[in-house]
Amino acid sequence: MSKWYPKNGKVIFHVDMNSFYASVEAAHNPALKGKPLAIAGNPEERRGIVVTSSYEARAKGVKTTMPLWEAKRLCPELIVMRPNFERYRNASSEMFKMLAEITPYVQPVSIDEGYMDISSCESLGSPLEIAKTIQSRIATELGIPCSIGIAPNKFLAKMASDMKKPMGITVLRLRDLSDKLWPLPVEEMYGIGSKTAEKLYKLDIKTIKDLVEADVYVLKRVLGINGERLQNRAKGIDPSIVDPDAIYDFKSIGNSETLPEDTVNDQEISQLLRKLARKVSARLKRKKVVGQHIQLTIRFHDRKTITRSKKLVELIEEETTIFKYALSLLDEHWNGKPIRLLGITVQDLHDKQEIVQQLDLFTYEKEASKEKLYQAMEKLTEKYGTDTFTKMNNSEDKTQPSTSFQKDYLDDYKK
């Protein structure tokens, strides 16, 4: 089975709900099934705009952002409804919960689409089998159709999910690119809007293939650094990771957990703190950031909640240091009352690339032994740019990035 899971590569899904709002409404009221349906901001007003529509409506030419009067003209039997966001949020939350049961590496992009990194899900079956399971669960339990793209990176997965709708599953491998991706007109590429497309057309770049073959310096001149990124993507290169934290404020990473019961027991409390520190540390490392501010949240048995934080002189990422500071905050601020929940958040994050490390007299030998390697890397970086090595040092641990996604994000959705 491991042929599906390359050793040094990834398997990424892009899961896209098909005409999400309309599908949710149809699932809610089966009478709407198979009928042309549009969701519009203000159905009473002729000037309202179509937010989304069912495939039946689209077949008649109804498009998103079209004024209602025009839609009605194209499709006189069109059923128009107000959006029911509560309903959509619930459906979305259910859907992401299902995805999170497969892997913790789920990155919601919007209410109706998200990425999954299933590289370490070999035990659950082949990617195709997993995709089919997801698709049929969402269809049977939520009554919503979805399309899934399967590819070695996020960009290709996104392109793949667009290739067959609704209820499609499309595998896009690197070797398929010349047949499936490159013949497409360049404006179909994710990340290329009408303005960029216009600029590319002027350079006589009309298909994705043209983009692959274009001179990178010309692209850079016209589109800046983005030009090179777009070309890399067209070539099938996209180093960005599936980041469950992406929807959060970038400036902090935190975890919290409720104790099995309210307690004043030092050992239970420090055990939980250590666990939280471990989770936060794993997430910091995954994102290659370090923090300079730590915050401790304590919720007491009476639900009274306090947060206490501290600016640090050092940059932290290791479990032991996070634990140490969290513990000293607890020490300073805990009044001894029974605790229900604890949380640790590391804030004031910096990219590791931005920072420097003061070497230590007693340990420098260890770092210095890697000097040659660093020098070589630096030379290559100067030559080829900063992304050259990001893929190589993805010796990223497979630890679970905690419940942040399952809990916090979905809690947000439930609100």
Add this chain to the structure above:
Amino acid sequence: MRFIIQRDQLIDSIQHVMKAISSRVTIPILTGIKIEASAEGIKLTGSDSDISIESFIPKEEDGIINAEEITEGSIVVQAKYFPDIIRKLPLKAVEIVADENYQVTIKSGGAEFHLNGQDATEYPQLPVLHTDNSFTLKNEVLKDLIKQTVFAVSTVETRPILTGVNMKLEEGFLNFVATDSHRLASRKLPVDLETEQIDFKNVVIPGKSLSELNKIIEDNEDTITISVTENQILFQTKHLYFLSRLLDGNYPETSRLIPDQSKTVIYAKTKELLQAIDRASLLAKENRNNVVKLQTKENDQLEITSNTPEVGEVVEDLSTDSIDGEELKISFSAKYVIDALKIIEEEKVKIEFTGAMRPFIIRPMDNEHILQLILPVRTY
């Protein structure tokens, strides 16, 4: 105990010992000054337990009588009141008497104070100088040794032993070493010892004690005698004894961590280099270690740069006397290099590098006895 003493002498002595007294001590008796009267004179002691200062007033010195009518004995008086009382007495001479109930009477002219004292046996017993186990230095030399090393001690408690200066006496050299593990300062001094017996390695004096000592000893040609006991070090000038507890534990062996060969050697003017790095550090953000970059260029030129994206960037080219060896590009904390260059009085310095990730050494040209070692920073 009873004696009559010249007030000015007593005030001087009090001022000395008060430097060791702190109101924040856990041992109650240390809030007092111990007074000891003996046939030779009067001794005052103050201590915060870390450091202790004894000041001796000889009964008679150079034909001048300082104290008279001495009945031997000792007492501890409250440091909160005693100094002010003495300072404000009306006459030049003061009579001090302590009775068997530890009641102290202070008389000068018509003024008479009664002060509750405490039993002197409650006071810590401090070690005394062992002449067979001591050596002597000039005041100014000791002050130099301290100034050139103590700034490099660690100020964090994670490795307490590094908060001290390691004093070694071996093979005819006295050596002070201090390191906070990011930089190391070492100063050697050839010593001519009459007694060959003295030899010690693991004496670690708290940096705070040495800074305090440096403030107290005067910068002159007088001499100071140093002796070490199991748990204290004693510095003795003519009438002043300064004692400090030591740091407990083994000082790490640092000599093997100092590179003995180099790949790039730069000779430069101390002041110019110091000023250039100081300028570059203006734009180096403080909380990111103050990082400055140094790069060798053609024609014995050095490029010193620093930048903080939010603030700006500085580039300065500096002519050196010579640059030999491999090309070099290295980043370091400006503070450490500035600290190191500041204590070098010689006009020119020699800097030896062995690679961007290895410690480099700054020394005055033609003086092997001062060594400043600095660990660079790694940039990602």
Add this chain to the structure above:
Amino acid sequence: MNNWKELATIQPVATKMIVNMIERNRISHAYLFHGQKGTGKNQIATMLTKSIFCLNRIDGEPCHTCRNCIRITSGNHPDVHKIVPEGASIKKDQILHLQKEFSYTGLESNRKVYIIQDADKMTVNAANKLLKFLEEPSQQTTAILLTDNVNGIIQTIRSRCQIIALQPLNENKMQTVLQESGITASNARLFSAITNNVEDAKMFDQDEWFAQARNLVVQLIEMLQHKKDEVLLFIQKQWMPHFSERSQLQLGLDLLILWYKDVMYQLIGKEEYIIFHAYLDKIEESALYWSREDTTQILYAMMEAKKRINQNVHPTLLMEQLTLRMQR
């Protein structure tokens, strides 16, 4: 109790062990003395410290008159450090001080002793710092930890200490001591049943509050037997105002438990164990009212109530529930 011989009368086992170690010069780097309040932890710690520093020690007994002994008593010995919690926990500054002292040599010699009272009140952070020292003690340093709650000391520290358990004070011994100090036999019996501490007992004897507490217990028992309807009112109007602190309520429950134990002794014919001797007629009356079964149930209910006091249960509610369960 100024010598080991006297201490041996209340703590024979511990004293023998310690004196043995002193005489054979086998002082450990760390001791943990644990035992209830009043079992002599502080006295033993001070005696041990004196034995270590005394200049004229004979057969393990310190002289109490040399400058070291004198200064240990007065708190002026510079190489003896005592940490006493300020309030609910041992404060950060105290631990910083301790940590600094660990890293320095002694002032007079390298012989150093640290005494940490109520060591269970160390925070985890403080305990970890102490642990660091216990892991690599310097040659001539001894740490003495005292606690009445040995489970409050983290395992990693316990495993590095020589643990010496102090026995609860023998009740008979205590009763004799109290009677010798002029307390009536029946009171002495009651006090030694509720505390191990002679000083506490003497205080009870003088204490108006305690006398009233005892009266309320007797009243409550009477009401439970004769005026059931008024019990709840009594709890609200009289009992709770008197036992308003949790610690006071604990004592109130202790007294009630003793009462029902007496009732049980009466029921099973072991009158000689009865503590409330002065109220023998009322105990007999209670024993006629409640059966053995009832008494056992009531005792269980009260034990449980004692536990719950510490868990933020509303005290009045707790008492009301308890008295309902006590009614036949």
